[in-house]
Amino acid sequence: MPNDVYNGIVLRVTDYRESDRILNILSRERGLIAVTARGGRKPNSKHVAFATQFVYGEVEVNERFGKLQLSSSAVMESFYPVRESYEQLVSATRVVNAAEHVSEKDQPNDELFVLVYNALSVIAYGGNDPKDAELCFMAKLLRLCGYAPTLTRCLKCGRDLRAEKEVRFSNSLGGSVCGLCGSAFKTVSTLTLEALRRMMLIDVSEMRRVRLPEKVRAELEPLIYNYAEFVFEFTVKR
Ligand SMILES: [Zn+2]
Numbered sequence: 001m002p003n004d005v006y007n008g009i010v011l012r013v014t015d016y017r018e019s020d021r022i023l024n025i026l027s028r029e030r031g032l033i034a035v036t037a038r039g040g041r042k043p044n045s046k047h048v049a050f051a052t053q054f055v056y057g058e059v060e061v062n063e064r065f066g067k068l069q070l071s072s073s074a075v076m077e078s079f080y081p082v083r084e085s086y087e088q089l090v091s092a093t094r095v096v097n098a099a100e101h102v103s104e105k106d107q108p109n110d111e112l113f114v115l116v117y118n119a120l121s122v123i124a125y126g127g128n129d130p131k132d133a134e135l136c137f138m139a140k141l142l143r144l145c146g147y148a149p150t151l152t153r154c155l156k157c158g159r160d161l162r163a164e165k166e167v168r169f170s171n172s173l174g175g176s177v178c179g180l181c182g183s184a185f186k187t188v189s190t191l192t193l194e195a196l197r198r199m200m201l202i203d204v205s206e207m208r209r210v211r212l213p214e215k216v217r218a219e220l221e222p223l224i225y226n227y228a229e230f231v232f233e234f235t236v237k238r
Contacts, residue, residue, distance in 0.1 A: 011096040031107040037070040079124040091134035118204040139199040150175030151193040171230040
């Protein structure tokens, strides 16, 4: 049987047996795949460069009894600088963890693949605060998965909220609520919601231009992760 070739990003690496590695790869052609790199932990292994988190490359895989084994691998982009600072590493790790959570086995999702690739690229090479690319990734991921929150009108009374300075945000209702309808929910500035709205809408190629004001970044991070944890049912390490 001929081997299959995939382009993919290594989202997670798990050590297995004495010297093997299992790679959870987001492939462009087949969605999430788990591939065993036999001997992938040995320093002289031909797979040692590829069998590393965040690496993008081309793999040749053979399938036996439903299990995928790596037969050859070529690194095309290691996103090496994501490992250069703690902040970059945290942002890149959150990107790949969230991507793995929402991706599906054997279900190609080109938009997701392109989003992850661009986010890692901006975190590695963008030169801005990596948190901005990470939050932009999360905003776009929510939208891609059908969870774009409502941000400009009250979800209860329908009132336009764009002229307000502060509104409320409800995870369970899925977005903004006016002060009268949602006094129990947390307040958020409309400036932060506008930043979130723009980040959801921009093209991925524009991600590197995102620069959030400090105040917006500080407010948006807990808001976006509380909401993402609610809709995706996952926990983000903080
Ligand atoms: Zn209202």
